[in-house]
Amino acid sequence: MGLLDRLDNPYEAGGIILGTIEDVLNWGRSRSDWYLHFGLACCAIEFMAMNASHFDFMRFGIIPRATPRQADFIMITGTVTLKMAERIKVLWEQMAEPKYCISVGSCANCGGPYWQYGYHVLKGVDRIIPVHVYVPGCPPRPEAMEEGMMKLQKLIDQQAIFRKRQRLAEEEALKEK
Amino acid sequence: MEITEIYNKLKDKFGDSVKDLIISPPSDAFIAIASDKLFDICLELRDNPEFDFDYLMCISAVDFSENLEVVYHIYSMNKKHKVILKVSVPKENPVVPSIERIWRSADWHEREAYDLLGVVFEGHHNLIRILLPYDWEGHPLRKDYKEPETYHGMKVPY
Numbered sequence: 121m122g123l124l125d126r127l128d129n130p131y132e133a134g135g136i137i138l139g140t141i142e143d144v145l146n147w148g149r150s151r152s153d154w155y156l157h158f159g160l161a162c163c164a165i166e167f168m169a170m171n172a173s174h175f176d177f178m179r180f181g182i183i184p185r186a187t188p189r190q191a192d193f194i195m196i197t198g199t200v201t202l203k204m205a206e207r208i209k210v211l212w213e214q215m216a217e218p219k220y221c222i223s224v225g226s227c228a229n230c231g232g233p234y235w236q237y238g239y240h241v242l243k244g245v246d247r248i249i250p251v252h253v254y255v256p257g258c259p260p261r262p263e264a265m266e267e268g269m270m271k272l273q274k275l276i277d278q279q280a281i282f283r284k285r286q287r288l289a290e291e292e293a294l295k296e297k
Numbered sequence: 298m299e300i301t302e303i304y305n306k307l308k309d310k311f312g313d314s315v316k317d318l319i320i321s322p323p324s325d326a327f328i329a330i331a332s333d334k335l336f337d338i339c340l341e342l343r344d345n346p347e348f349d350f351d352y353l354m355c356i357s358a359v360d361f362s363e364n365l366e367v368v369y370h371i372y373s374m375n376k377k378h379k380v381i382l383k384v385s386v387p388k389e390n391p392v393v394p395s396i397e398r399i400w401r402s403a404d405w406h407e408r409e410a411y412d413l414l415g416v417v418f419e420g421h422h423n424l425i426r427i428l429l430p431y432d433w434e435g436h437p438l439r440k441d442y443k444e445p446e447t448y449h450g451m452k453v454p455y
């Protein structure tokens with residue numbers, strides 16, 4: 121799907137890429153995601169390694185932002201306590217559309233080690249905001265976070281921009297058949 | 298100074314308020330104390346140059362079904378000796394005098410013990426929850442605590 125993949129195609133090589141405007145727009149969107157990092161616990165420590173030179177998260181074209189209003193996606197890394205959950209919801213609502221969420225680590229996915237006796241832990245951040253990519257692990261290795269980021273890029277690449285409603289309706293109709 | 302020496306000196310001064318010295322290795326030896334004289338004993342430990350305890354390391358609380366126990370780890374930077382005090386109070390009325398005016402580090406420790414186990418520290422200037430939200434109900438580290446079904450509309454159990 122990626123625009124640059126087409127350069128490998130012998131029929132389209134030679135400096136010319138044929139594609140739709142949507143492809144170009146999505147290519148730009150998915151390769152320059154700005155993010156809001158919501159670090160909560162040990163997973164955020166692993167995320168520091170992700171950001172440092174060894175794994176270099178910024179090579180995905182992403183830039184950390186200090187405010188939700190400039191962010192395209194939010195990274196929830198760590199244990200979401202009930203006290204913090206309300207703040208996450210506020211931040212999520214402050215982000216401008218289109219917005220995405222990556223949930224990193226077992227805690228943010230489903231409560232992690234606190235699933236049974238964590239009286240103060242929200243068992244999965246998807247109970248309060250929609251999650252687009254789940255990264256499993258306790259904590260996930262930086263490679264897993266990279267994989268999560270690539271999944272998100274793929275998701276953005278495939279999104280409809282023009283004639284959105286019509287196409288969604290067509291897809292629905294296809295599904296029903 | 299050894300803990301037996303500290304114990305004997307305190308016993309001479311405060312009598313029955315200083316209850317027992319319990320030595321059971323490998324655990325650290327500790328002195329059991331009646332809650333009403335706790336403030337005076339701590340003040341003595343800090344201000345008597347023989348003891349010179351200038352550092353409160355930790356306050357913890359433990360739930361023993363009928364009783365709540367509060368544990369004080371106190372250290373002297375100059376004399377390099379250490380003492381452990383334990384105060385036991387009934388669960389229906391868990392009131393312990395605050396020693397926040399003696400060692401300021403007790404401030405947040407006492408708030409934590411209040412927050413999680415519901416020990417009430419009398420004389421604390423600002424005894425409010427420190428970790429949980431202010432509108433939380435109950436004290437979660439008590440053995441008979443039941444976690445809520447929902448909190449602000451969020452489901453709590455898995």
Ligand code: SF4
Nearest residue numbers: 162163225226227259
């Ligand atoms: S998933 Fe594991 S490493 Fe990540 S925040 Fe939870 S306990 Fe920490």
